Amino acid sequence: xxxxxxSTGDVILGMLxxxxxxxxxxxxxxxxxxxxxxxxxxxxxxxxxxAIEVNPASGEIPFYFTSNEIKSYTFSILDANMDELxxxxxxxxxxxxxxxxxxxxxxxxxxxxxxxxxxxxKTVKKMTILNS
Numbered sequence: 339x340x341x342x343x344x345s346t347g348d349v350i351l352g353m354l355x356x357x358x359x360x361x362x363x364x365x366x367x368x369x370x371x372x373x374x375x376x377x378x379x380x381x382x383x384x385x386x387x388x389a390i391e392v393n394p395a396s397g398e399i400p401f402y403f404t405s406n407e408i409k410s411y412t413f414s415i416l417d418a419n420m421d422e423l424x425x426x427x428x429x430x431x432x433x434x435x436x437x438x439x440x441x442x443x444x445x446x447x448x449x450x451x452x453x454x455x456x457x458x459x460k461t462v463k464k465m466t467i468l469n470s
Contacts, residue, residue: 382406385431387454387461394468401438401452405431409456413438416451416462423450442467 344352387403401413412428423445427438445467453462 384459385409385411385454385456385461387452387463389463390452390465394466395442396467396469397441397443399440399442399465401426401440402435403431403438403454404435405433408433411454411456414453414455415440415445416453418449418451420451420462422453443469445469 383406385403385405387401390399390401405411408430410428410430413426414422415424415426417423426440447468449464449466451462451464453460455461
């Protein structure tokens, strides 16, 4: 099909230009993505803090986190306003899985947060305490 007012050569040349521009944009986009991902976050350098198994929690609560490296850390319990209530543990973790146990019977019922800090990482998760 030929567009009215355009010769076959003009149509083919127009399609060629559109294809070249589209291909150039695609190459530029891929190059930009590659350049931006060069300094991407390496997740293996950070802790992974898991959610607690039972929420709402009561009694003794096991907190589980993993690390691929031996690192210094601080593990804390925060109140609903994100103020530190208690530092549970600080020191160096082992590679692999780490468990910190906490007796929640000392806290009144309500919402709390638990926080794992190390270097430039701070991970916070929410929990609800419901002691009978």
